[in-house]
Amino acid sequence: MSKKEIVLLPRLKRILQTLGENIKLARLRRKYSAEQVAERANVSRYTIWQIEKGATSVSIGSYLQVLFILGMENDLKEVATNDILGRKLQDAAITIAKRAPKRKTKL
Secondary structure (H helix, E strand, O other), rough: OOOOOOOOHHHHHHHHHHHHHHHHHHHHHHHOOEEEEEHHOOOOHHHHHHHHHHOOOOOOOHHHHHHOOOHHHHHHHHHOOHHHHHHHHEEEEEEEOOOOOOOOOOO
């Protein structure tokens, strides 16, 4: 493990590995070689290999640069847009104001 390698929970590691696999599949669908993507993204071939493996030592900027080369950079903007838990917590914190006193009506 390198100095920069971050220790993740197994579940989180699988998510990152899935991201790497998806990036690799996107590259292959476009029929780009790893060398082509590396050159266009201005990263090394080794970095591409690490990204496709889901390495934690690669900066998010490198992941984003590769996504840009693949035309998928906007996918990253979708992360955390559907914040179901956050909305539930926000709604739970909303308090209902007390009602105004009833007015006496003349009959």
